[in-house]
Amino acid sequence: MSTESGLQRAGLDAPLELGLPKDNRILGIWIFLAGECAFFASLIGGYLGLHMNVAHGPTGAQLFDLPLTTIATLILLSSSLTVVLGVAAMQRRDVRGMQIWLWLTALLGLFFLEFQGYEFYTFYNHGLTIQTSAFGSAFFTLTGFHGLHVAFGVFWILLLLFQSMRLGINEERTTKVFIMSLYWHFVDVVWVVIFTLVYLAGKVGS
Amino acid sequence: MHEEPFLAPTQPAEQRAQRTLYLAIGALSLALTLAAVFIVVAGIARPLALPLLIALAVVQVLMQAFLFMHLRGSRHLYTYFFLGGVMLAILMASCLMVLIQQWA
Numbered sequence: 001m002s003t004e005s006g007l008q009r010a011g012l013d014a015p016l017e018l019g020l021p022k023d024n025r026i027l028g029i030w031i032f033l034a035g036e037c038a039f040f041a042s043l044i045g046g047y048l049g050l051h052m053n054v055a056h057g058p059t060g061a062q063l064f065d066l067p068l069t070t071i072a073t074l075i076l077l078s079s080s081l082t083v084v085l086g087v088a089a090m091q092r093r094d095v096r097g098m099q100i101w102l103w104l105t106a107l108l109g110l111f112f113l114e115f116q117g118y119e120f121y122t123f124y125n126h127g128l129t130i131q132t133s134a135f136g137s138a139f140f141t142l143t144g145f146h147g148l149h150v151a152f153g154v155f156w157i158l159l160l161l162f163q164s165m166r167l168g169i170n171e172e173r174t175t176k177v178f179i180m181s182l183y184w185h186f187v188d189v190v191w192v193v194i195f196t197l198v199y200l201a202g203k204v205g206s
Numbered sequence: 207m208h209e210e211p212f213l214a215p216t217q218p219a220e221q222r223a224q225r226t227l228y229l230a231i232g233a234l235s236l237a238l239t240l241a242a243v244f245i246v247v248a249g250i251a252r253p254l255a256l257p258l259l260i261a262l263a264v265v266q267v268l269m270q271a272f273l274f275m276h277l278r279g280s281r282h283l284y285t286y287f288f289l290g291g292v293m294l295a296i297l298m299a300s301c302l303m304v305l306i307q308q309w310a
Contacts, residue, residue: 030284034291041295042302049306070243074236081232084274088224134310185275189267196242196263203246204255 029179033186040190043142044197051202053134060135060202063123072115073195076150079108080188083157083181090177095169098177102161105184109154116147139198146194149187156180231273238262267292 051060086101120140123129130140160177167173242262245255272278277285 027283027287030287034287034294037291037295038298041298044295045299045302046306048299048303050310052307053310066243066247070239073239077235077239078232080235080270080274081228084228084232085225088221088228092221182275185270189270192239192263192266192270195239196259200242200246200259201256204252204259 025175025179026182029182033182036186036190040142040146040193043138043145044193047138047142047198050134050138051198054136055133057132057136058123058126058128060139060198063126063128064199064202065119065122066199066203068115068119069195069199072112072119073191075108075115076112076188076191079105079112080185082108083184087178087181090169090174093169095164098169099161099164102157102177106154106157106161109150109157109184113147113150113154116143116150120144142194142198146187146190149190153180153184153187156183227273231269235266235269238266 082101082105086098086105089095089097089101120143128136128139130137157180160173160180163173164177169177242259245251245258249255251258271288275288277288
């Protein structure tokens with residue numbers, strides 16, 4: 001594929017050079033995500049090593065509310081679909097469609113955070129805090145950091161939405177939206193792993 | 207030279223096919239989640255439940271990575287970074303889990 005045909009396919013008017021800067025940004029986010037894999041691996045490994053150490057506090061099997069967490073998981077997975085449809089709309093130069101899908105994604109992300117907040121509050125009321133036991137520390141650290149990633153993702157989406165509403169869409173901002181979508185999918189992927197290894201395995205092991 | 211992932215299909219038929227694919231993958235991902243929950247709630251395949259759950263999660267992760275994150279059709283270098291990160295993650299998590307269980 002030549003550079004020229006690539007530009008035509010992107011629907012760009014000016015013949016800009018598709019070179020290293022754009023490639024480097026996408027390569028950069030993949031390198032960042034590889035590092036994030038290691039970050040979450042350390043938290044998951046720590047949780048799996050410590051989850052049996054409950055001291056005198058409640059266990060995961062006693063606390064985990066599977067229907068609630070399943071709904072939260074379905075919401076987060078749906079947000080992966082909405083963000084990819086947003087990117088597809090952007091690729092068609094359908095700015096309005098992209099904005100609608102991204103608003104929906106941010107909304108789903110906020111719903112997920114609300115579920116997580118409610119879960120933390122419930123666990124607190126049942127006597128599990130970050131100081132109760134090694135299980136509590138590992139659980140809140142792992143899911144809390146994931147929640148922070150979701151919160152950052154929502155902030156990023158909203159920032160790009162406001163940019164697109166004020167300034168429209170150009171090649172620079174389409175790349176930013178694409179990079180944000182990679183981050184958002186990664187956060188979803190991490191949740192799939194957490195949901196399986198923490199919540200579902202926690203119930204199976206009980 | 208591989209195509210950049212953010213360059214869209216230009217033909218309406220291609221665009222429709224792309225949307226259909228995304229919707230199918232999204233629906234399949236939700237269905238796999240519900241299947242995993244069903245395995246746990248119904249208590250079926252008890253000795254094999256954990257490997258089965260992990261297998262379902264791996265399928266979901268690969269679908270997300272290769273189709274939603276556009277690794278399929280992107281530069282192989284991105285795939286190497288992603289899979290390298292995943293391998294490192296598995297190694298780190300396994301080592302930490304064993305070490306902590308040994309000493310906790």
